[in-house]
Amino acid sequence: MSVSKHVLENIREDLFEDMFDHGPTVGLDIGSRATKGVLLADGAATAALEASGVSNRETADSVLQRLLDAANLKRTDLACLVSTGYGRITLRFDDIPSRILTEISCHAMGAHILNPATRTVIDIGGQDSKAIRVEPDSGKVVEFIMNDKCAAGTGRFLEKVAQLLEIELDELGNCALRSSHPAEISSQCVVFAESEVISLKAGGVSREDIAAGIHLATARRIRSLMRKIGLEPTVLFTGGTANNPGMREALEEVLEVKMGDSSLDATYAGALGAAFYAGRFARERQLSYGNYI
Amino acid sequence: MSDIHNDMEAQMEHIRHSRDVVHRHSPGVGKILDLAVNYVYDAEKANREGREVVWTVGLSECPLFYACGAVPLAFTELGRLGSAQAMSVAEGLFQIPRETCSMVKIIIGEYFLRRDATVKRLYYRSGSCEPFNIAFELIKKYGFDTRVTDTGFKPDDISQERYDNLTEYYKRQVRDTALWISGRPLDEERLSVEMKRYNRAIRKARTIMNLRRRHATYIKSLPAMFVLLGSSHFYGKPEEYEDALDLIIEEMSALREGEYDDEVVRLVWTGARGQEFGVYEAIDDAGGGVLGWCIPNTFEAGFDESKPPLDAFVEFQIGGKNSGTTSQACLVVENQIKKSDAVGIIMYGYVGCSFGSIDVELKREYFRKRNIPSISIDGTFQVGPPTGQLVTRVRAFVEMLS
Numbered sequence: 001m002s003v004s005k006h007v008l009e010n011i012r013e014d015l016f017e018d019m020f021d022h023g024p025t026v027g028l029d030i031g032s033r034a035t036k037g038v039l040l041a042d043g044a045a046t047a048a049l050e051a052s053g054v055s056n057r058e059t060a061d062s063v064l065q066r067l068l069d070a071a072n073l074k075r076t077d078l079a080c081l082v083s084t085g086y087g088r089i090t091l092r093f094d095d096i097p098s099r100i101l102t103e104i105s106c107h108a109m110g111a112h113i114l115n116p117a118t119r120t121v122i123d124i125g126g127q128d129s130k131a132i133r134v135e136p137d138s139g140k141v142v143e144f145i146m147n148d149k150c151a152a153g154t155g156r157f158l159e160k161v162a163q164l165l166e167i168e169l170d171e172l173g174n175c176a177l178r179s180s181h182p183a184e185i186s187s188q189c190v191v192f193a194e195s196e197v198i199s200l201k202a203g204g205v206s207r208e209d210i211a212a213g214i215h216l217a218t219a220r221r222i223r224s225l226m227r228k229i230g231l232e233p234t235v236l237f238t239g240g241t242a243n244n245p246g247m248r249e250a251l252e253e254v255l256e257v258k259m260g261d262s263s264l265d266a267t268y269a270g271a272l273g274a275a276f277y278a279g280r281f282a283r284e285r286q287l288s289y290g291n292y293i
Numbered sequence: 294m295s296d297i298h299n300d301m302e303a304q305m306e307h308i309r310h311s312r313d314v315v316h317r318h319s320p321g322v323g324k325i326l327d328l329a330v331n332y333v334y335d336a337e338k339a340n341r342e343g344r345e346v347v348w349t350v351g352l353s354e355c356p357l358f359y360a361c362g363a364v365p366l367a368f369t370e371l372g373r374l375g376s377a378q379a380m381s382v383a384e385g386l387f388q389i390p391r392e393t394c395s396m397v398k399i400i401i402g403e404y405f406l407r408r409d410a411t412v413k414r415l416y417y418r419s420g421s422c423e424p425f426n427i428a429f430e431l432i433k434k435y436g437f438d439t440r441v442t443d444t445g446f447k448p449d450d451i452s453q454e455r456y457d458n459l460t461e462y463y464k465r466q467v468r469d470t471a472l473w474i475s476g477r478p479l480d481e482e483r484l485s486v487e488m489k490r491y492n493r494a495i496r497k498a499r500t501i502m503n504l505r506r507r508h509a510t511y512i513k514s515l516p517a518m519f520v521l522l523g524s525s526h527f528y529g530k531p532e533e534y535e536d537a538l539d540l541i542i543e544e545m546s547a548l549r550e551g552e553y554d555d556e557v558v559r560l561v562w563t564g565a566r567g568q569e570f571g572v573y574e575a576i577d578d579a580g581g582g583v584l585g586w587c588i589p590n591t592f593e594a595g596f597d598e599s600k601p602p603l604d605a606f607v608e609f610q611i612g613g614k615n616s617g618t619t620s621q622a623c624l625v626v627e628n629q630i631k632k633s634d635a636v637g638i639i640m641y642g643y644v645g646c647s648f649g650s651i652d653v654e655l656k657r658e659y660f661r662k663r664n665i666p667s668i669s670i671d672g673t674f675q676v677g678p679p680t681g682q683l684v685t686r687v688r689a690f691v692e693m694l695s
Contacts, residue, residue: 086681086682086685101688101692102685102688102689102692103685103689104685104686104689104692104693105689105692105693127682128682140693141689141692141693142693143666143693144689144693146682146685146686
């Protein structure tokens with residue numbers, strides 16, 4: 001549950017031309033584990049994050065209220081709100097002009113804003129992972145691929161392993177960084193990997209080596225996705241696992257590419273992209289109340 | 294039965310919403326969707342009242358059934374009406390492996406669940422879907438009178454002698470099937486009448502598809518699919534189906550230039566027809582529209598009326614251009630892309646269809662080389678809404694092209 005304010009730096013002026021003239025906008029990215037929000041107003045981005053509760057509606061309202069409080073605004077001040085993420089379809093705002101967009105479009109645009117050199121986005125979320133190729137001039141999606149058939153290569157996979165290793169999920173990445181001999185994890189399936197981790201534990205393999213092995217296995221899964229669409233630097237790592245240093249290092253090792261820098265915590269890429277699109281919809285007056293377009 | 298009705302609600306809701314809300318402006322679309330909703334129930338009722346009804350593939354074999362005085366009831370409709378129990382029956386009772394195509398599993402499971410209430414005659418013209426042959430053998434044990442015939446595809450460079458042998462073989466199969474359906478020899482005159490009706494119906498369906506290209510949002514993607522779905526079996530009511538098509542043509546012909554001509558991301562749909570109706574809605578809601586179709590219901594070609602009826606019937610069956618090799622199917626897709634000015638392709642297959650998944654990859658490669666974006670969707674034949682990820686992928690594809 002955090003709220004922070006950031007001045008948007010190094011952004012493309014042409015992209016944001018008259019963006020803030022139509023009023024404040026909000027992007028809400030309702031993920032399976034966390035709900036992220038970004039409010040854009042007067043050249044600054046206010047960001048908030050909260051664990052996704054049972055009710056997407058309540059969590060979204062709570063995040064929105066935090067953003068508005070931090071910016072000293074009311075709901076009726078908003079020019080437009082765009083919802084994205086897996087929970088987007090459950091939201092409905094009768095008092096705010098609103099739209100929905102997929103997280104794929106929003107992550108691409110968010111990544112483009114966070115680092116205009118971005119050509120490829122790797123987004124590892126709680127329940128799926130995506131590789132997106134981004135059009136460098138516009139931030140639009142050129143091609144994408146989703147791993148949505150099983151939990152392998154997703155945050156859910158890492159979460160399960162953290163439970164098995166009896167450490168907090170937030171610690172899993174740092175734990176992996178302390179490894180000297182990463183364990184070999186051959187299975188990509190969460191169910192089989194669970195047996196493998198238990199066997200490795202029983203065989204005396206250290207927690208650090210197992211954690212590193214799991215991150216590398218996840219990175220190899222992402223590499224398979226990348227083969228479909230191609231990898232072109234700069235690569236930006238977004239999504240719920242973007243702050244996991246072990247995952248970042250594993251991706252860099254397996255993909256043999258350095259991840260690009262982000263001007264704001266890349267966890268917020270989807271919400272930032274959504275807030276940007278909200279500004280565009282407000283400018284083009286493509287607005288609706290209640291029922292989403 | 295209560296479970297069956299609860300499960301089907303999700304699918305039916307899509308149809309009702311499309312009919313009563315989205316297409317309130319079109320009585321013709323309303324009639325088509327009414328026909329679709331009532332098809333299975335009315336056919337089963339007619340069968341109970343003594344009418345000959347046979348479950349079939351619901352494609353170009355249908356004129357033969359009408360010519361024999363029987364109503365063809367397409368078993369693909371079971372996906373829409375199926376219950377959640379069907380899958381577990383298929384995997385449990387029939388021991389069909391989990392990895393097998395969901396369409397095959399749902400259909401055999403659903404036949405078992407409906408065995409005391411439904412039509413017990415079943416005809417399958419085996420096209421590319423081999424597992425159905427096995428499934429329909431398994432269901433015989435439960436009192437189904439099942440007939441399976443072969444289908445081949447005419448190679449492009451076939452010799453005349455081989456072609457003659459092939460057609461003679463299929464003619465024998467058609468005659469035997471007519472005997473099986475009605476107990477009487479095939480009446481070729483009547484077959485000719487029904488083939489002409491078929492040709493007339495697909496011409497009308499084609500006219501509607503052409504009108505949609507100028508008035509893209511008058512009929513959205515889901516009912517457009519239902520127009521095509523009925524173009525062979527007519528939902529068991531040929532006159533009513535044709536009347537509905539006439540009405541739609543009349544409505545659309547009266548539209549002014551630019552009316553219902555909102556800008557949409559024009560797409561071609563290829564592969565299976567899909568029972569997850571939420572996918573069609575997701576396309577439309579995201580600003581897309583399926584304006585080109587390469588589904589088993591071919592509407593670009595009909596029977597050759599200049600030839601003797603049985604010759605024309607067999608020639609059409611073995612010369613099917615939608616199926617067959619991937620490269621042949623790609624040409625059909627390309628043709629639809631040109632006609633509809635499409636900018637992307639949706640390739641739909643069923644989970645567990647190993648043939649389909651390889652076919653899709655070959656097609657995607659073909660179109661990737663031609664810079665035409667495509668997306669492949671693994672759908673399920675089971676009732677219920679599509680998964681969130683599936684909808685996300687479809688919407689993202691439309692957003693990418695918009």
